[in-house]
Amino acid sequence: MRVNERTFFKRVDLNFALVIAVLNFVGLVNLYSASSNDASGASMIFFKQIGWLTAGWFIYFVLTVIDYKVFTRIAWFLYGLNLAALAAVEFVGKTYYGAQRWLDLGFFRYQPSETMKLCLILILAKILSRKAYEGGMGFKDLVFPLIITGVPFLLTVKQPDLGTALLFVAIAGSMMLFVGVKRRIIVTAAIIGLITVPVAWQFGLKEYQKRRVRTFLTPGKDPRGAGYNSIQSKIAVGSGKVLGKGFRKGSQSQLEFLPERHTDFIFSVLSEEHGFLGSLTTVSLFAILFIKIIGIASQARERFGAIMTVGILAFIFWHMFVNVGMVIGILPIVGVPLPLLSYGGSILIATMVGLGLISAVSYRRYLF
Amino acid sequence: MQISSQDADPKSLQSRYKMLYIAVGFFIFVIITRLWFLQIMHGNELRTFSEQNLLKEIRIPAPRGIIYDREGKILVENLTGFEATISPQYTEDLEATSKAVAKVLDMAWKKVVKKVKKSRRKDGPFRPVIIKDNLTRDEVFKLALLKLDHPGLDIKENILRTYPLGSNGAQFFGYVGEISKKQIPVYNEKFANQHVFKQGDIIGRSGLEETLDLHLRGHDGLSFVKVDAKGREAASESTKLLGPISRPQRAIPGANLTLTIDRDLQQAAYNAFQESEKTKTGALVMLKTNGEVLAWISTPSFDPNEFSRGISAKLWSTLVNDPDKPLRNKVLQDHNPPGSTFKPFVALAALQDGIITKDTLVNAPWRIKFGSRYYHDHTRSGQGQVRLREAIERSSNVFFYRQGIALGVDKMYNYISQLGIGEKTGIDLINEIPGLLPNSKWKKENIGEEWQPGENLTVAIGQSYVLTTPLQMAAAYAAIGTKGKLFKPFIVKSLKAPDGRIIKENKPKLVRDISDPKNEHHIEKRHFEAVKEGLWHVANGDRGTAKWWKIPGVEFAGKTGTAQVRGFSSDQIYDKCEERPREQRHHGWFIAYAPAENPEIAVAVLAEHACHGSTGGAPIARDAIWAYMEKYKPEMLKPHKWLKGPLQRMREAKEKDKDPKKLKKAQKKKKPLNQASNQISSPPPPPKPAPKPNTESGSSTETQNQDTTATQPAG
Known part of the structure; x- marks a missing residue:
């Protein structure tokens, strides 16, 4: 496909790209601090991340100029392929931190549940964009999307990775709620949920099973006990006060009180070293990103683009909320990374692909 | 366009975006409020925490599970x-x-x-x-x-892991030690989903402590205390801020293990080794005929208590470099040629194959020629015309050479493998080796040569390539004693969680009934009876190779054997074994079951470098059997004028220890007392001087199969 240089810069939303780039920059500075004290190859982690970022931005721009509607055609294929990979983890997956999540591809440990989030968004956007549901989706309309979500959900629960599985539900749920669900169904689902969960917890499970469920939520992620990490993270965040302890001066993070500080606990490093101002700035950057995404969705040329954009918003938003919520002690410790800030190829590429698709929706907004 | 035809109008969604803004705004607001709460409102407090006051995690170690014997007596505790x-x-x-x-x-x-x-x-x-x-x-x-x-x-x-039996049983109990830094990731990979190992953890490093580690170890508890910058505990006021997670978690003790071992018999067997004049090191295993292990000795041994305290490099290197291999579980980790203890198996094969009956007379001179070589008996006189019974009683080599020639190695293999020889017994302990029972196919595949007819003769007397572990031999003899019932040996009786839940329970498992005619290579019960008659004579006949060792009131049956440590050139063949350097002396075997008629137990003893099974192995096996009878069949025993059973001697020794007045006397008398109690009617004749050199014999290392105590003129 030929891209005219002039029309490209006229059409592409550079402000959107700028917000992402600033978040990338914040992430890199912070990762440098988090990994520099790491005996196991500090600079390696930092430079690897730069490599992933470069790849991410390349994909971002390629996706921007591709007509994203091709994805409606291959959505089923991608979903099926990803489902197969997810099933393959069951048999040949690598065990890591007590859960089978990875497929070893030699150069890269591929985590199918990560790409599944994107495939799920595409397939649901395709299904939900077929018609406008007058008065919201009814029970019959919901059955098919629920099955589509349920299959990867169960496969991921089996790994066991309840955190990621619940994210599937959160993303799919957000998309369906956005499209609109009949109030009757929302109320019924809420009541059933409110009754079943505590009753099952109280009477259905024995003490050792409850303990298992608790460890199931956090499968060996933190060898010293979930409580300890949560406490140390809260101390780290709080001790940053208004201005923080300064770059590379966070005692909690530098003295290794924080586990996994370059991945899941990256936000506590930021909060400790840059204080309330630093964390507020970062959260605000995310807020701006979300507002921009909603804006792009509302200007989308057709329903598919709008719903897909909202799905990707849900993807990034829920990751961010669950991760930050866990770090600041309002949610349990679940192994969920912070998009654009945490170290890791899988999540970074997945995020950049998502953002690239949004950029593509924005790119085509003038084609009405 | 195809797609837009499927696509509804996006304008219908316009009303929904407001909802998105509200939802995102709400959650961002929650985050910012919480950050305000932690960083602005509680910032000072938490800053102090991070700078001076640290929250120290204190681990409450979980006690490891206790190991009991079959009667609930403690074998390993904390x-x-x-x-x-x-x-x-x-x-x-x-x-x-x-x-x-x-x-x-x-x-x-x-x-x-x-x-x-x-x-x-x-x-x-x-x-x-x-x-x-x-x-x-x-x-x-x-x-x-x-x-x-x-x-x-x-x-x-x-908490210190303590082994009250000291070095007795160390090889199967194993020992514990702290996990090393390198092992932590290895273990966490291996036991992912089951347990998380961390620095300072005590892990089982050998034996049952290792194989059942995950069950025995339990789960450590945790508590958090506030400490000041110097690590001293500060008054601990659990701050509401840090939430309820700082409540202590109680430690969950490990599961308790019950073994099939009988502590009294284990001690009696260990004492038997310690008291033996001829046998310094070796192995013993006593099985019930249903496979339960009652006693298990491997000597010399080591003290696992030393490992619990953290073993010094010096002691470790002494243990590793000891030529008598104290760390090795010789009952299942060492194999040796079974020597004459293999002959009963060959007898079963020959009977079942119809080569002989139990009454066939066979000419057994002092040597026979086969091919271009002579094959010798262990006596200079030969055995004359013998039937199976006498052949086993006196351990005639030539009788069995002839059976070997007639059967050939592959037929021997087919029958004898039925007894579990040449394969792992599958006991619930690690490091078991299978031993070796050769056949022609094996030789071709592994050595690349054709089977030589001459090797049939040496296999028939348990030499050549044949290798067995004491455990296999005990199980096989138990099968002979029960006329064909081969059971799988096991040592773990049950594993119970602290709340009483049974995690694991083992029941006797029949591997096969060898006498079952459905089996292609079955052996009939009457043939077992014929061999049992021979084995009875070994311990009870006039010319039995183990006739000096008796238990008043109970008869046992068994077989002696000699495993040569290395081959000797012809001029050394009739050297007196005792005159050789210790490491070159033969190992003695004695394998028995008791009572002879309806056996309940089988015992295998490997007496390392004891030269002969009869003097080295038999007295130890006798003591172990006697201890069993004292405990479980006291009504069968008859009182003896001066001989006392091993359990009675143990009891008396304990009482003497308690009484300080008698202590001195006992010490004086101790030696002679023990010597007397080791022997019955008459002491075994001192091994005769070396027989005259055998001039005709070529360099035949195979003729080494001697049971010298039977070196008597042929009748």
């Missing part, structure tokens, strides 16, 4: 003690602290400094260094006073 530690992280003046501590503990202070520094280099400053364990009450008191002036010094309660 004892609590106190240890002095120094945390490098908190020490202010290491030299001064070391000097003060060293004075109380009576150590060189430089050693203390070295220990702390080494650990800091290796494991980092956060890890407390153990200076001394097993502190006395006095030391605890003095150190507690020092604690005030020396930050970093601490006294901790620890």
Whole structure:
């Protein structure tokens, strides 16, 4: 496909790209601090991340100029392929931190549940964009999307990775709620949920099973006990006060009180070293990103683009909320990374692909 | 366009975006509020926490599961003690602290400094260094006073794995030790989903402690205390801020293990080895005929208590370099040629194959020629015309050479493999080796040569390539005693969680009934009876090779054997075994079952470098059997004028220990008493001087199969 240089810069939303780039920059500075004290190859982690970022931005721009509607055609294929990979983890997956999540591809440990989030968004956007549901989706309309979500959900629960599985539900749920669900169904689902969960917890499970469920939520992620990490993270965040302890001066993070500080606990490093101002700035950057995404969705040329954009918003938003919520002690410790800030190829590429698709929706907004 | 035809109008969604803005705004607001709460409202408090007050995690170690014997007597337990530690992280003046501590503990202070520094280099400053364990009450008191002036010094309660039997049974109990830094990731990969290992964890490193580690270890508890910057515990007020997670978690003890071992018999068998004049090292295993292990000895041994305390490099290297291999579980890890103890198996094969009946007379001279070579009996006189019964009783080589020639190796293989020879028994202990039962196919595949007819003769007397472990032999003899019932040996009776839930329970498992005619290579019950008659004569006949060892009131049956350690050139063949350097002397075998008629137990003894099975192995096996009878069949035993059973001797020794007056007397009398009790009617004739050199014999190492005690003129 030929891209005219002039029309490209006229059409592409550079402000959107700028917000992402600033978040990338914040992430890199912070990762440098988090990994520099790491005996196991500090600079390696930092430079690897730069490599992933470069790849991410390349994909971002390629996706921007591709007509994203091709994805409606291959959505089923991608979903099926990803489902197969997810099933393959069951048999040949690598065990890591007590859960089978990875497929070893030699150069890269591929985590199918990560790409599944994107495939799920595409397939649901395709299904939900077929018609406008007058008065919201009814029970019959919901059955098919629920099955589509349920299959990867169960496969991921089996790994066991309840955190990621619940994210599937959160993303799919957000998309369906956005499209609109009949109030009757929302109320019924809420009541059933409110009754079943505590009753099952109280009477259905024995003490050792409850303990298992608790460890199931956090499968060996933190060898010293979930409580300890949560406490140390809260101390780290709080001790940053208004201005923080300064770059590379966070005692909690530098003295290794924080586990996994370059991945899941990256936000506590930021909060400790840059204080309330630093964390507020970062959260605000995310807020701006979300507002921009909603804006792009509302200007989308057709329903598919709008719903897909909202799905990707849900993807990034829920990751961010669950991760930050866990770090600041309002949610349990679940192994969920912070998009654009945490170290890791899988999540970074997945995020950049998502953002690239949004950029593509924005790119085509003038084609009405 | 195809797609837009499927696509509804996006304008219908316009009303929904407001909802998105509200939802995102709400959650962002929650995050910012919480950040405000932590960083602005509680910032000072948490800053103090991070700078001065640290939250220290204190681990409450879970006691490992206790190991009981079959009657619930304790075999392995835990004892609590106190240890002095120094945390490098908190020490202010290491030299001064070391000097003060060293004075109380009576150590060189430089050693203390070295220990702390080494650990800091290796494991980092956060890890407390153990200076001394097993502190006395006095030391605890003095150190507690020092604690005030020396930050970093601490006294901790620890749980010590204790083995009351000492070195007895160490090979199958195993031992425990602290997990090393390198092992942590390895273990966490291996036991992912089951347990998370961390620094300071005690793990089972050998034997049952290792194989059942996940069950025995339990789960450590945790508690959190606020400590000041010097590591001293500050008044712990659980702040509401840090939430309810800082509540202590209780430790869950490990599962308790019950073994099939009988502690009394285990001790009696161990004593039998210790008291033996001829046998310094070796192995013993006593099985019930249903496969339950009653006693299991491998000597020399080591004291696993030393490992619990952290073994010194010096002691470790002594253990590793000891030529008698104390760390090895010789009952299942060592195999040797079975020698004459293999002959009953060949007899079963020959009977079933119809080569002989139990009454066939066979000419057994002092040697026979086969091919171009002579094959010898172990006597110069030969055995004359013998039937199966006498052949086993006197351990005639030539009789079995002839059976070997007639059967050939592959037929021997087919029958004898039925007894479990040449394959692992599958006992629930690690490191078992299968031994070796050769056939022609095996030789071709592994050595690349055709089977030589001459090798049929040497296989028939348990030499050549044949190798067996004591455990296999005990199981196979139990099968002979029960006329064909081969059971799988096992040592773990049950594993129970602390709440009483049964995790694992083992029941006797029949591997096969060899007499079952459905089996292609079955052996009929009457043939077992014929062989049993021969084995009875070994221990009870006039010319039996083990006739000197008797238990008043109970008859047992068995077979002696000799496993040569290495081949000798012809001029050494009739050298007196005892005159050789110890490491070149033959091993003696004795394998038995008792009572002879309806056996309940089988015992295999491998007496290393004892030269003969009859003098080295048989007395030890006799004592083990006797102890069983004393305990489980006392009504069968008859009182004897001066002979006492091993359990009775143990009881009396204990009583003497209690009575200080008698103690001295006992010590004086001890030696002669023991000697007398080892023998019955008459002591075995001292091994005769070396027979005259055999001039005709070529360089035949195979003729080594001697049961010298039977070196008597042919009848």
